[in-house]
Amino acid sequence: MPRHPGQVDEAKTEAILEAAGALFAERGLAASMDEIARRAGVSKQTLYNRFASKSEIAQALAEQRSAAVTAPLKGGGEPEAVLEALALSLLERVCAPEKTASLRGVCLVSADAPEISRIVYQAGPGESLKRLSAWLADQTRAGRLDTPDPDEAAEMFTGMVLGHGHLRAVLDIPQIGPEQRKVRAREAAARFVRAFAPVDAGERSA
Known part of the structure; x- marks a missing residue:
């Protein structure tokens, strides 16, 4: 079943938060926004559209x-x-x-x-x-x-x-x-x- 746009957005936000939580636990602030985007499987633009900073x-x-x-x-x-x-x-x-x-x-x-x-x-x-x-x-x-x-x-x-x-x-x-x-x-x-x-x-x- 195809997902509605809002569901897709929510899934990406959850992926970002999950990736960031794991990276912060591993490396603290040394984790970069680029690393968060890569681990979440989203583009940098998608990340910054949702969160402007760590x-x-x-x-x-x-x-x-x-x-x-x-x-x-x-x-x-x-x-x-x-x-x-x-x-x-x-x-x-x-x-x-x-x-x-x-x-x-x-x-x-x-x-x-x-x-x-x-x-x-x-x-x-x-x-x-x-x-x-x-x-x-x-x-x-x-x-x-x-x-x-x-x-x-x-x-x-x-x-x-x-x-x-x-x-x-x-x-x-x-x-x-x-x-x-x-x-x-x-x-x-x-x-x-x-x-x-x-x-x-x-x-x-x-």
Whole structure:
């Protein structure tokens, strides 16, 4: 079945992002736009039509990652189930062996181009924290959780989930395995929900 023009464009964009992610992980900013185009199988003109610079590519990759990590927040359900799904999504993208190289790539970039590091953080982890904070605020207004400071609670939750995950990724230290990730996600969600359970009106007045 022939693809519509929009589908073809989307496929090329995905190929560019996949190629760039792999090259950034391997070589940091030393990867050139020419190399990205070659690995993606597109012309330089096609690449520049979509992304004017490596900064824009890095931002798009971070946005893509953030959207994938926070997808469980859009699905509804009980807070504990949603947080468990979010935690597992986060762990899979930090601890899975095929994903850790991308974090080391960001470290390679950060020394030479701190402005790109800021872009990556704001569009990726920073945006994920904002989305989680907004979700926690919604849950608090609905009476399902009680997070007086959603921003702080969001960072607390992600820290509890990841532990030393980022550090292990940067140092190329073996990560926790798939089964332990599931246990970590389940335990973190359960403990967080207990810690921020809503207080009954009777308990407040006691």
